[in-house]
Amino acid sequence: MDKKKIISELNRHKKLPHLDFRLKQDTEDFTDTLFYTLFDSNTPVAVNLELLEKKFNDLLDMACWELERPNNELWDEYVSHLPEILEKLNLDAEAILNCDPASLSLQEIYMAYPGFYAIAIYRLAHELYVQGVPLIPRLMTEYAHRQTGVDINPGAKIGKSFFIDHATGVVIGETAIIHDNVKIYQGVTLGALYVAKNLEKTKRHPTIKSNVTIYANATILGGDTVVGENSIIGGNAWITSSVPPNSTVYHTPEIKIKTTPNV
CATH class of the missing domain: 2.160.10.10 (Hexapeptide repeat proteins)
Known part of the structure; x- marks a missing residue:
């Protein structure tokens, strides 16, 4: 076996040498932190928003794309929409509770319903999609897809009180x-x-x-x-x-x- 030749051939066939899979992993971490910030009662919102801003800037830097607006403007615009997104998600959870006879509490829906989780990550990713942030929104929804079996493209437009039952x-x-x-x-x-x-x-x-x-x-x-x-x-x-x-x-x-x- 000519190890040097194999390494050389592998490097030659790497058509995307800038492909950094840390972007995928860090996007998943960002998504988890964002979800907990909105829903977990033990997660401090003020502290986590600062942490999320740093994670967001790191993601954009890693993505290596030129954006029309500076990172801080993108983040500020995104954060300004989070209360509206959370309000919509609470309506989604209430719709599930009101429609599904098997649902026993809102807590069960937030923590145990894959359909709600998929909708939540979609809504959080959609706003980044609207702002023109590349790839990161798709990585977020694909992360939810892998966990729930629900594949919602972040570009879709979804109104209020949306209910996905069973989800898969x-x-x-x-x-x-x-x-x-x-x-x-x-x-x-x-x-x-x-x-x-x-x-x-x-x-x-x-x-x-x-x-x-x-x-x-x-x-x-x-x-x-x-x-x-x-x-x-x-x-x-x-x-x-x-x-x-x-x-x-x-x-x-x-x-x-x-x-x-x-x-």
Whole structure:
């Protein structure tokens, strides 16, 4: 074995020599600290905001991108939105408590519901996405994806009182728009009708209007697809065109039961 040659070849094939995986690890640490700052009663807010600012500046420095605004302006703008984000998250938790008969307390929702955690990290990442911060918002939501099985792109727009039940397998694309009081269940996909790089700047994912319920494993695709207010989308439905308000859409499988006679 020619060890020097192997090392040389590995270095030559490293097409992104500036790829620093500390950025990923430190983003996850930043995300945990941010979550605890907002929700943990034993975590001092004032102290942690200073700590978070340092972590945030370190992340931006590590990312090595030129941003239009200085780090401190980005952070100040972000912090100014945290009370509003927390208010929305409290509404999300209340929506879960009010909708899920299995939920026994708000404490249980904040600490044990993967859907709430995924929504929380999405909302915290979305504001950074809006400010034009590169990569870090996606690393935050991917961290939540890995822990919960819920993949929400930070670019999606989600209204108030959002409820994801059971959570696992949910996918919400970058240009999806979800209005207020929407409930979705496990396995739901809000995706693109087809994938092509030249669609990067176009709306590719559906719009879900207020008071819609989408049951397990339903798939709704396309940027022009709108699900109207107060509609119910049944489990396993496959939708690629708009649904009028106050509609019920359901998939009817053919189920056959054959019983073996007693021997």
